[in-house]
Amino acid sequence: MAEVLVLVEHASGDVKKVTFELLTLARSLGEPSAVVIGDVTDDLVASLADGGADTVYVASGSEYGDHVVAPKVTALQAALAASGAAGVLVPATAEGKEIAARLAVRTGSGIITDAVGVDAGFVAQQSVFGGSTLVHSAVSTGTPIIAVRPNSVAAEPSSGVGRRVDLDVTVTDTDRLTTVTERVAQQKAGRPELNEAAIVVSGGRGVGSPEGFAVIESLADSLGAAVGASRAATDAGWYPHQFQVGQTGKTVSPQLYIANGISGAIQHRAGMQTSKTIIAVNKDPEAPIFDLVDFGVVGDLHAIVPQLTEEVTRRRA
Amino acid sequence: MKIVVCVKQVPDSWAEKKLNPTDNTLDRDAADAVVNELDEYAIEEALQIRERLGGADACTVTVLTVGPEKAIESVRKGLQMGADDGVHVIDDAIHGSDAVATSAVLASAIERLAPDLVLMGSESTDARMSVVPAMLAERTGRPQLTFAGKVELDAASSPGTVRIQRVTDYGYDVVEAQLPAVVSVVEKINEPRYPSFKGIMAAKKKPVETLSLTDLGVEAAAVGLTGSWSSVQDFAARPPRAAGTVVTDAGDGGTKVADFLSAQKFI
Numbered sequence: 001m002a003e004v005l006v007l008v009e010h011a012s013g014d015v016k017k018v019t020f021e022l023l024t025l026a027r028s029l030g031e032p033s034a035v036v037i038g039d040v041t042d043d044l045v046a047s048l049a050d051g052g053a054d055t056v057y058v059a060s061g062s063e064y065g066d067h068v069v070a071p072k073v074t075a076l077q078a079a080l081a082a083s084g085a086a087g088v089l090v091p092a093t094a095e096g097k098e099i100a101a102r103l104a105v106r107t108g109s110g111i112i113t114d115a116v117g118v119d120a121g122f123v124a125q126q127s128v129f130g131g132s133t134l135v136h137s138a139v140s141t142g143t144p145i146i147a148v149r150p151n152s153v154a155a156e157p158s159s160g161v162g163r164r165v166d167l168d169v170t171v172t173d174t175d176r177l178t179t180v181t182e183r184v185a186q187q188k189a190g191r192p193e194l195n196e197a198a199i200v201v202s203g204g205r206g207v208g209s210p211e212g213f214a215v216i217e218s219l220a221d222s223l224g225a226a227v228g229a230s231r232a233a234t235d236a237g238w239y240p241h242q243f244q245v246g247q248t249g250k251t252v253s254p255q256l257y258i259a260n261g262i263s264g265a266i267q268h269r270a271g272m273q274t275s276k277t278i279i280a281v282n283k284d285p286e287a288p289i290f291d292l293v294d295f296g297v298v299g300d301l302h303a304i305v306p307q308l309t310e311e312v313t314r315r316r317a
Numbered sequence: 318m319k320i321v322v323c324v325k326q327v328p329d330s331w332a333e334k335k336l337n338p339t340d341n342t343l344d345r346d347a348a349d350a351v352v353n354e355l356d357e358y359a360i361e362e363a364l365q366i367r368e369r370l371g372g373a374d375a376c377t378v379t380v381l382t383v384g385p386e387k388a389i390e391s392v393r394k395g396l397q398m399g400a401d402d403g404v405h406v407i408d409d410a411i412h413g414s415d416a417v418a419t420s421a422v423l424a425s426a427i428e429r430l431a432p433d434l435v436l437m438g439s440e441s442t443d444a445r446m447s448v449v450p451a452m453l454a455e456r457t458g459r460p461q462l463t464f465a466g467k468v469e470l471d472a473a474s475s476p477g478t479v480r481i482q483r484v485t486d487y488g489y490d491v492v493e494a495q496l497p498a499v500v501s502v503v504e505k506i507n508e509p510r511y512p513s514f515k516g517i518m519a520a521k522k523k524p525v526e527t528l529s530l531t532d533l534g535v536e537a538a539a540v541g542l543t544g545s546w547s548s549v550q551d552f553a554a555r556p557p558r559a560a561g562t563v564v565t566d567a568g569d570g571g572t573k574v575a576d577f578l579s580a581q582k583f584i
């Protein structure tokens with residue numbers, strides 16, 4: 001059976017959940033192999049084996065973070081050459097898609113992004129036009145490179161062989177054309193990433209003020225959720241732009257999405273419509289967001305959300 | 318300093334979108350066409366850089382698009398906003414091109430125009446792949462400075478340098494490179510201006526060069542549906558979501574949601 005490469009997402013020594021989802025998907029397509037780039041510890045390799053990787057290709061080194069994506073493309077390309085893999089799966093995050101894009105050009109391969117599933121023969125499922133249309137796409141040239149959205153499949157870890165292969169990677173001068181001089185963290189540590197979170201709690205214009213977002217954050221923290229925002233809220237400067245959900249923000253596909261004070265404009269829906277379960281709190285019974293919900297409450301979020309937070313905290317205690 | 322801004326014409330995001338049943342491509346006649354909104358931020362950023370550098374004597378801004386006849390409207394919009402000239406790559410063979418094929422056409426045009434700086438939106442509101450800027454950097458061997466929330470240019474040094482804030486999930490990275498470079502911008506980097514009446518009148522006299530694939534030395538077989546390395550096989554409308562339960566708050570709205578979460582095993 002041919003190998004299927006999975007580009008590993010990891011940070012501070014921990015493998016991100018999406019990696020285990022992709023390893024699960026890879027197992028349905030062939031022999032799952034992980035490609036891990038950057039600061040690689042033995043523990044990291046071991047957890048990839050536990051997550052199902054039969055082979056773990058390692059490109060170890062601190063240089064990978066010093067330049068924008070290109071050195072990682074070179075490492076992934078080396079893994080592809082070493083494995084002769086039948087396909088490559090990457091997480092459909094901003095960086096994952098950029099790595100996939102450059103790898104496609106370098107290797108003369110087709111690329112499909114934002115897949116929500118991959119069937120036998122690397123036929124990708126995509127949900128387009130705000131979730132209204134399901135498309136099947138395939139790659140006709142080279143090795144299929146598919147960027148899969150986090151939360152598209154449930155991770156089912158099953159121990160893999162975990163054979164470690166250290167890659168021989170030659171990072172070129174062209175890979176070093178950019179230099180990362182500083183990393184600035186703005187997100188409150190401890191909250192899951194918006195892209196990956198199983199639960200997302202979002203606030204819109206109805207939140208009313210920057211201070212109002214404390215209510216949204218408290219609910220999110222009680223559920224272990226990420227915080228999102230509508231464009232009206234980020235435009236007003238109430239919440240940072242990187243948390244915007246929608247057409248020109250992030251696309252999320254969590255198990256649960258809770259929209260508070262968000263009307264449900266088509267451009268917002270484009271970023272959250274494939275969420276498995278949707279809840280909305282809005283004082284306008286006519287708000288279009290209610291067309292999407294599994295459960296909705298018509299009323300003032302400033303009363304409902306704190307009560308909900310208290311109930312969640314009490315029931316989880 | 319020479320800046321080229323890549324723009325794309327897209328269906329208005331308010332409009333209902335459809336795929337064309339005959340060849341599975343986007344039905345571009347079904348919706349009103351507008352400039353991809355994120356590209357307006359790129360045009361605005363180019364105009365602001367030109368102003369900072371001292372105006373038209375120090376810097377020119379060219380708007381470049383690849384697309385059918387109608388796509389000229391997006392070039393015109395850039396000219397109305399204040400860009401100096403335009404380039405429209407038009408060829409019947411391009412219809413149906415995927416991102417890989419489109420980036421090949423754009424790369425050839427960029428090699429021909431040889432700008433110091435390429436600016437573009439970080440994604441289009443129709444395809445939403447966010448891959449063309451990275452592909453363009455790869456193809457042209459230029460540094461990739463993508464997802465910029467801020468752009469600073471030092472044109473006085475030689476070679477010039479560009480520094481951006483690359484927006485990330487956790488905040489941003491500061492990234493530097495030498496010119497020539499490819500920069501993509503995110504929403505909110507600036508406030509795109511509306512064309513003034515004067516701008517609209519002036520745009521009518523601004524030159525727009527039309528280029529074919531032959532002019533660019535791109536093989537027709539390398540683009541369009543045949544030259545694309547991925548394709549849509551089939552599509553189907555998704556069944557609408559089943560209607561949910563909506564209740565009105567009577568002082569117990571939060572508890573009701575908690576009950577629902579318990580029943581669904583979220584808590």
Ligand SMILES: Cc1cc2nc3c(=O)[nH]c(=O)nc-3n(C[C@H](O)[C@H](O)[C@H](O)COP(=O)(O)OP(=O)(O)OC[C@H]3O[C@@H](n4cnc5c(N)ncnc54)[C@H](O)[C@@H]3O)c2cc1C
Nearest residue numbers: 204205206230231232246247248249261262263267283301
């Ligand atoms: C090209 C383009 C791209 C766009 N991209 C995005 C995007 O990425 N993401 C995005 O979100 N939008 C995007 N938009 C904007 C989008 O069209 C809407 O304007 C935006 O989503 C509205 O945000 P909102 O729902 O928070 O605000 P509104 O539409 O103003 O809705 C606020 C809602 O809050 C309710 N409300 C008010 N007070 C309370 C209260 N006390 N309690 C409960 N409910 C209350 C109101 O009833 C109302 O329904 C885009 C638009 C365009 C043209």
